[in-house]
Amino acid sequence: MAARSSDPEATRAAILGVARLQFGERGFDRTTIRSVATAAGVDPALVMHYFRNKAGLFAEASRVDVRIPDLSGVPPERLASVLVPFFVADWGPDGRLLPLLRAAASNRAAADTLVEMFTEYVAPALGALAVDRPEERAAMIGSQVVGVAVARHIIGLPALVDMDDATLADWLGPTIARYLTA
Amino acid sequence: MAARSSDPEATRAAILGVARLQFGERGFDRTTIRSVATAAGVDPALVMHYFRNKAGLFAEASRVDVRIPDLSGVPPERLASVLVPFFVADWGPDGRLLPLLRAAASNRAAADTLVEMFTEYVAPALGALAVDRPEERAAMIGSQVVGVAVARHIIGLPALVDMDDATLADWLGPTIARYLTA
Structure with missing residues (x-):
């Protein structure tokens, strides 16, 4: 996957997409900043720039799934x-x-x-x-x-x-x- | 801890006692057959003889805690x-x-x-x-x-x-x- 875009938002999204895939398939322990960076076609330093460390990357990658229904107005x-x-x-x-x-x-x-x-x-x-x-x-x-x-x-x-x-x-x-x- | 007793039941209990301590303090991954054997003063082969592998040792070490109250006769x-x-x-x-x-x-x-x-x-x-x-x-x-x-x-x-x-x-x-x- 090539994420050498000059669009930071697209690069960030591409990294997150790869991270979700790897965390899901390999689990937390066997996924690394380096393995995600390699698969996303970016430098590991860029992954750390966006997400600080593996825990930060994991947190962002896992975060998207939460969408509680709006309960106001539900009897x-x-x-x-x-x-x-x-x-x-x-x-x-x-x-x-x-x-x-x-x-x-x-x-x-x-x-x-x-x-x-x-x-x-x-x-x-x-x-x-x-x-x-x-x-x-x-x-x-x-x-x-x-x-x-x-x-x-x-x-x-x-x-x-x-x-x-x-x-x-x-x-x-x-x-x-x-x-x-x- | 010396468990060089000729009493198999006492040896087994000593191994289990050490295993409980180590699993509790270090967790599953950082406890090994060898670390338990060393602390119990026995050969690793003896630990495997009694418990087959680390999972078996862990299962036995964790098993003791379950004592569901007798519910028969409780309204x-x-x-x-x-x-x-x-x-x-x-x-x-x-x-x-x-x-x-x-x-x-x-x-x-x-x-x-x-x-x-x-x-x-x-x-x-x-x-x-x-x-x-x-x-x-x-x-x-x-x-x-x-x-x-x-x-x-x-x-x-x-x-x-x-x-x-x-x-x-x-x-x-x-x-x-x-x-x-x-």
Whole structure:
């Protein structure tokens, strides 16, 4: 891939595209600044100029996937059914958040990226609901959502691996609803 | 530590004790059959004789911590309050399951150990409750419990890190109760 463009934005996007591919295929540990730079056709120094270090590159490469639905105007009884399919898909086997989650187990920078994404996107979305203790509610929802991702896709509990998305959503719905509003 | 006893059971226990210490302090990747053997004062071949490989040693060293309370005879409305404090403590910062969970993120053998422990201990405990779909219920409980451990101790979501165990148990109780019996 040649990214020798004079357009910094295009170069940056090309580096991120390669980084997503490599982090996804090789994981955090086996992806390097150098391997990304080589595949993107740029100097490693340029990658560091844009993203500082591997953790920064990883954070940016993983960040794009978070798009919490706008919850303002959604009636309380429909909140869970709006959120649950989103969570199931975003952490699913095709979701880009799983590599970040795997990396977080042994890498503080990756864990911090998850905390930042949570603080920036998830918590404020729930904050708009005008309930008490929004941070606690958001954290409990986060724990259940992340737990399904870990149990289903990382640990691989057979009953969760075999469960279809609709059944999973049926199990999760009332839990998320209670954390949102009870 | 000298484990040159002629008592195989004592030698095996000494190796396991050293392994727990090293896995806990250094993590899975930086603990080796050799480092454990050296600290236990035995030949590496003996460690492999007892545990086959590092994954086997790790599995045995991590296995001891699982002791699900006996649920037979516990009235349904009290099930959650029996289980929740147990889960909170067992996955807490002092619990021995966290290293196994961290390792599972990048190591299939560690993930398989968690699946085996779950299948051997958690699922049957719930199977005794005579509810429908016991495997699904056990897996949903597993997902919530593992998710709290990940969000609180590995990712470190501030609202969960700051939450005391009693408040966490209040949030978890109705969720676990619903997965058990609803």
